[in-house]
Amino acid sequence: MNFKKRLMTPGPTDIPPSVLAEACKPIIHHRTPQFRKILTEVVAGLKRVFQTNNDLLIFPAAGTGGMESAVVNLCSPGDTILTASCGNFGNRWTAIAKAYGISVEHYEVEWGGESDPQEIKKRLAAHPEIKVVFTTLSETSTGVDLDISAIGNIVAQTPAVLVVDAISGMGATPMKTDEWKADVVIAGAQKGFMIPPGLAGVTISSRAWELAKTSKIPKYYFSWEKAHKAMTAEALANTPYTPSVSLIMQMAESLRLIEEEGMENIWKRHARMAQSVRSAMEALGLKLFATGRPSNVVTSVCVPEGVDGIKLFKTVRDTYGITLAGGQGKLKDRIFRVGHLGYADDWDVVAAVAAIERALNEQGYVMEIGAGVTAAEKVLFAAE
Amino acid sequence: MNFKKRLMTPGPTDIPPSVLAEACKPIIHHRTPQFRKILTEVVAGLKRVFQTNNDLLIFPAAGTGGMESAVVNLCSPGDTILTASCGNFGNRWTAIAKAYGISVEHYEVEWGGESDPQEIKKRLAAHPEIKVVFTTLSETSTGVDLDISAIGNIVAQTPAVLVVDAISGMGATPMKTDEWKADVVIAGAQKGFMIPPGLAGVTISSRAWELAKTSKIPKYYFSWEKAHKAMTAEALANTPYTPSVSLIMQMAESLRLIEEEGMENIWKRHARMAQSVRSAMEALGLKLFATGRPSNVVTSVCVPEGVDGIKLFKTVRDTYGITLAGGQGKLKDRIFRVGHLGYADDWDVVAAVAAIERALNEQGYVMEIGAGVTAAEKVLFAAE
16 A cells, blocks of 8 residues: 545545444344334434425435436426526536426526526526526536525525535535525435435425425326325335435434534534635645635636646546546546545645645646645634 | 344345445445446346346336336336236336326236236237336245246237346346346345345346337436446446445445355255245245245245234344344235345244244244244255
């Protein structure tokens, strides 16, 4: 071993040892009081992280499955919806909706930028037929966090329902579901929750349930009604088909860690790590890609002239053990992304900055060695 | 500890220690050569277990998600399909199809019995508009295995496509996908594959792909085309969204164990365990529920008069550590089910029989103590 392996991507994140250990326990059957107790605790714990009193369902699926569930349970063919997109994951809403024959008012800003709540207000006024607004808490393809609080206040003044993909942001950056009036919020497992991928959590407000009653898209696997009925049936905390038992056991342990640290502290840690990475990159003369509100989850950095971005990414990963994320789609060789999410601390950030410095230096990029880590430290030491 | 915990249900099954240990390894990112290598190996290994050269896709979902994928990719609203059902899981095909506006020719035998291939032939002849036949390899709600070979030969002589839910049978009892002309076969994770639930494997023949081209049901998450495109894209062995990384790592280890034992030996082990449980139950004077071909996966046993079936099940589980399965739906207190599936061996079967004997004895059921385990041993010792 030359270098330990570190995952500094916007998910999956590294998994805490006690959460890994949970997966080593013998599996239990899902139709038992023992499992129902765990599932009940997990639902209660997730509601605290989501900051909601709304119903919460868990699907055995990737986060995208949770997104699909929102589309097929809320919409009907021919409906009009609004997508407020800042990148690849915002665009996924439009792709899913179109697959289901829904008419999409697609509002997409220049990548790197941030959806303007006032523009959403304008479009909702111009198109009163819009039934649902779909958006993203943390657009990881560009490294931008959206102002869900502002969007929530605007949408709540209309009859439309607000759906937020908080897959990568939940448990890392504030997402106050009820306070911000987000009707449906979706989270994944492998991000702020620090467990392996395979679970999607979905909360549903009473407004969303009302709309769901009118939905005419056929569904079975992702039916909210079926899942909710099983959860609240006579044999409480059931599921309509086999749940992902081991992941739910891991989620229970992860929620214990989250409660121990406290949501406020977790948000502060992510904000601090994000700010220190941004400061470090700028101290190295690199340009940040985000022009909108920079993300607390992942920082996108422009590849400077004369540097091979793909090679940089591979050197950091294959030689120095730290997996960053490359650019997605049209940003493939133009940016690299540094995740500071989930099971990551201040010193992981310093390590990532050091590895990036080294790989840049090897490509002959002109900079002052140590400038990045120095800037990172200054932010970390000064943070409350 | 008085008694170790043993899972003797038709899934989840106990997990081999080396497969559990796999889940303790640090997680890896899914967009890496390292993960693509594992995924490629897993797909190849699964094809060997499925005994197929057809395309194989893996969805992050419960087995039911794999079933839904077959309905939404093969059918169009208004199509007619045939369901050959022997119980709860056969009926699930009808429920999913109806949810999607499909017209169902529902052929259901008295529970405990077995679908008659000749009846399927008759119905296909009477309804030439049937596009797909949906059936089940191992109907775990009643403990009956279907004759897929015979059904496959019949369906292959018609233009209809054959879809087999092999979720609980695959990797336990023979399922020769290509030889038996099964166009689409679905398997789960927590059954013969001995890993935690959360993966669905689906194979697709060229006949099925042809039909899928005409499908008009909207889909996104379960789109075969999207999943197949990602698997065969430039960056090979990719997935359209985040795969269940940890479960796929566990599947890789499980496939190593399966190859080591060999499919023929695994099938023999399951047949032997099943036969010994049946023999033991009969030696105790209990009646087997299955009137059709009894399953190699799970044995369903009628609760005898004077015995409280729910209490029996709970005593065996809570006092003696062995989790059996109760009856489902209308069979709730009428039968109990003994799983002999996945990570289970001859001595687990003897242990389960002994615990059942003890619980029966405690309820004052008249029998010769030791008759069950003696009968079980005789079968086990005599087996080749």
